[in-house]
Amino acid sequence: MTAPSRAEAAATGSRSGGPAGRTGTGRRKPRISFRHRASAWDRRYSPYLYISPFFLLFAVVGLFPLIYTIWVAAHDWDLIMGQGEFVGTDNFAHVLGQRAFWISLRNTLSIFILSSAPQVVAAILIAYLLDYNLRARTFWRMGVLVPYVVTPVAVALIFSNLFGDRFGLVNSMLETVGIDAVGWHSGVLPSHLAIATMVNFRWTGYNALIFLAAMQAVPRDLYEAAAIDGAGKVRQFISVTIPNLRPTIIFVIITSTIGGLQIFDEPRMFDQYGRGGADGQWQTMTLYLYELGWTRSDFGLASAVAVLLFLLIVAIGLVNFVITRRISSSEVKR
Amino acid sequence: MSALEERPLPIIPRTGPATAPKNDEDPFGRRGSGSGAGSRPEGHRRRRGGSGGPGRGPGWIVYGCLAAVILGSMFPLWWSYLIGSHDSTILSRDSFPLLPGGNFLDNAASVINTVPFWRATMNSIIVSTVTAVSVVFFSTLAGYAFAKLRFRGAAPLLVFVIATMAIPTQLGVVPLYQVMARLGWIGELQAVIVPGLVTAFGVFWMTQYLRQAIPDELIEAATVDGCSMIRTFWHVALPAAKPAAAMLFLFTFVLNWTNFFWPFIVLGPQNPTLPVALQQLQAAHFVDYSLVLAGATMATIPLLILFIFTGRQLVSGIMQGAVKQ
Numbered sequence: 159m160t161a162p163s164r165a166e167a168a169a170t171g172s173r174s175g176g177p178a179g180r181t182g183t184g185r186r187k188p189r190i191s192f193r194h195r196a197s198a199w200d201r202r203y204s205p206y207l208y209i210s211p212f213f214l215l216f217a218v219v220g221l222f223p224l225i226y227t228i229w230v231a232a233h234d235w236d237l238i239m240g241q242g243e244f245v246g247t248d249n250f251a252h253v254l255g256q257r258a259f260w261i262s263l264r265n266t267l268s269i270f271i272l273s274s275a276p277q278v279v280a281a282i283l284i285a286y287l288l289d290y291n292l293r294a295r296t297f298w299r300m301g302v303l304v305p306y307v308v309t310p311v312a313v314a315l316i317f318s319n320l321f322g323d324r325f326g327l328v329n330s331m332l333e334t335v336g337i338d339a340v341g342w343h344s345g346v347l348p349s350h351l352a353i354a355t356m357v358n359f360r361w362t363g364y365n366a367l368i369f370l371a372a373m374q375a376v377p378r379d380l381y382e383a384a385a386i387d388g389a390g391k392v393r394q395f396i397s398v399t400i401p402n403l404r405p406t407i408i409f410v411i412i413t414s415t416i417g418g419l420q421i422f423d424e425p426r427m428f429d430q431y432g433r434g435g436a437d438g439q440w441q442t443m444t445l446y447l448y449e450l451g452w453t454r455s456d457f458g459l460a461s462a463v464a465v466l467l468f469l470l471i472v473a474i475g476l477v478n479f480v481i482t483r484r485i486s487s488s489e490v491k492r
Numbered sequence: 493m494s495a496l497e498e499r500p501l502p503i504i505p506r507t508g509p510a511t512a513p514k515n516d517e518d519p520f521g522r523r524g525s526g527s528g529a530g531s532r533p534e535g536h537r538r539r540r541g542g543s544g545g546p547g548r549g550p551g552w553i554v555y556g557c558l559a560a561v562i563l564g565s566m567f568p569l570w571w572s573y574l575i576g577s578h579d580s581t582i583l584s585r586d587s588f589p590l591l592p593g594g595n596f597l598d599n600a601a602s603v604i605n606t607v608p609f610w611r612a613t614m615n616s617i618i619v620s621t622v623t624a625v626s627v628v629f630f631s632t633l634a635g636y637a638f639a640k641l642r643f644r645g646a647a648p649l650l651v652f653v654i655a656t657m658a659i660p661t662q663l664g665v666v667p668l669y670q671v672m673a674r675l676g677w678i679g680e681l682q683a684v685i686v687p688g689l690v691t692a693f694g695v696f697w698m699t700q701y702l703r704q705a706i707p708d709e710l711i712e713a714a715t716v717d718g719c720s721m722i723r724t725f726w727h728v729a730l731p732a733a734k735p736a737a738a739m740l741f742l743f744t745f746v747l748n749w750t751n752f753f754w755p756f757i758v759l760g761p762q763n764p765t766l767p768v769a770l771q772q773l774q775a776a777h778f779v780d781y782s783l784v785l786a787g788a789t790m791a792t793i794p795l796l797i798l799f800i801f802t803g804r805q806l807v808s809g810i811m812q813g814a815v816k817q
Contacts, residue, residue, distance in 0.1 A: 201721060212634050223668040224664040227667055230666055302565060310752060315770065315788045319571075319583075
C-alpha cells in the first residue's frame, strides 16, 4: 500500500498525486482489479470491524450474563455444585417471603433518597458559587472535585470512623453542643444518614461541575431581561437559572438512580463484618445479593435478587421518565 | 463490567426532554482548546445579574462559602492522615488530636506487613493502565467509524451503544462469575481487566468528539489518495483524537482504580487491588483505626498526586460533556 507520506499528502489536501495504479495501462489491469476489490472490501467491512470489539465484549460480559441470570434464577444453583433442578419461580417466591429482602429494599430506597436529594440541592448551590467571575477559577473547580478520586472504600473507612458510635468525632461534637450521642452503627436512619453522607461527599462536587457547565450555557439576555423586570438575584436564580437547569437535573437524577440503587461499597465497608449491620439495618439489595451468592453459596437466590433489583431500576427509570414527560409538557402549555 | 458506582459522564441523551436547551455549540467547545473550560476566553463569561461593572469580582462571602466547601471536601482526607499518624490509643483519649503525630511510617510498615500492599498497588496500576489504554484505543476506533464512516446500520447501532449505558450490567455478576470460573480466571487480574476493555461510554464520547474534530474532506482526501481505511484511521483520526482521548484515559483510570465490587468478588486475598486490600486491612484490624486509616491514606495518595497534575483535564472533561444535545 501507499507510503505514510501519502497520508500526509492527503492531510494537506493534495489530491494530485494519486496512486499510479489507478490510471495505469492495460498491462497492469489484473493487479488493479485486485487492488480495487480489496479496497472496496476494505471500505465496506472495515467500519464493522472497528465497532465489533465493543459489541463482542458487550455480548459476552454484559448481555449474556444479564439474560443468563434469569436462567440461573429459575434453578437450584450452588456456587460450588453448579446447576441443580429447575424450580421455576420458587427462588423468587422464597426471596419475596424473606424479611431480609424487604428490609434491604427499604434500606436501598432510603439511602438512595437521602443521598440523591440533598446532593442535587448542594451541587446546584455550589455550582452557583462557582459560576461567579472568580479569581483562580480552576483552583476552586479542582478543589470541589478532589473527593471524586478517593476510592469509595477509603471514603467508607474514614466516615465510619468519623461516625463512630463511641469515639467518633461527630458524636463528640454533638455532645459538646449538648445533643446526645447517636448510634450511627446501631440505628436504622442514623446508619442510612452516615452512608448517604459518604455518597454525597464523593459525588456532590462532580455534579456541581455538571450544573456549572449547564449554568454557563444559559443565555445571558435572560438574566438581563429579568433584571430589567426588577428581579433580584434570588428571584433570578429561582425563575431563570433553575428552569434552565431542569434537563440537567433530570439527567443527574437518572444517572444517580442507576448507580445509587446498586450501592455496595459504602454499606459493605461501614463495619468490619460487611453484612449490613447486626439486624440488617443498612443491608442494601446488592449486599443481600452478595450474601446469598457468595456467603450462602446460593446462586439461584442471588440471581433472583438480581432480577428483582433490575426490575426495580427499570420501574424507577420509568417513573422518572413519566415525571419528566409531564413536567416538560406542562412547560409547553404555560 | 465496571464499578458499581460508575456514573457515565454527564452526556444528556439525544432522547432528552423537550425542554432541553438546544445548544448548537459543539459539545467539546472550541476545537483545539485542549483544556476547554480552563482556557475559556474571558470575554465569553456571562456576568451574573448584569449589574456589576466590568472587572468587579464577587464578594468575600462567595469566596468564604467556597473555601468552606473545599475545606469540607479536604477534611476527611486530612482526618485520615491525622488519625493514621498516631497510635491506636488516640481515639480513646479525652480530646482529639489537632496535629499529625509521628507514627505514620510505623503504621505504614504494619499495613505493608498485614496485607500485600505493594502487590495491590502494582495490581491497581496494571488494571487501571491496561483498561484505560484499551478503552481509549477501541473507543477511538469505534467512535471514528460511527462519526466519520458511512455504513449500513450505523445509526441504529449507535443508538444501541447509547442505550447500553443505561443498563445495569453489574447485575449479571452471578453468570459473569461462572464464566470466569470456567475460564479458570478466579483470582487472576484478567478477570478484572477483560470485562473493562471497551465501554459504551468511551465509544459514545469519542464519537461525539471525532464528529466535529475531523473535517470530512480530510478523510475523503486520504481515501482518494488510496489510503487504506486503517491507515487513514492511524494518520488522520488518531492524532485528531488526542485531547478527548486524554480525558477518556483519565476517567477510565480513576474508575478502575476506585472500583471495588467486582474485584472484591473475583479476586482472592492473595492477589488484590488496592480497594480489596483495604477491605482485608479492615477485616484484620478494625479496632486499630490508626492502622486502617493509615492504609486508607496510602491508597489515596497515588490518585491525589495524579489529580494534582491532571485535575484540570478532569474538570474540563466533566464540564464539556455536560452541555450538549
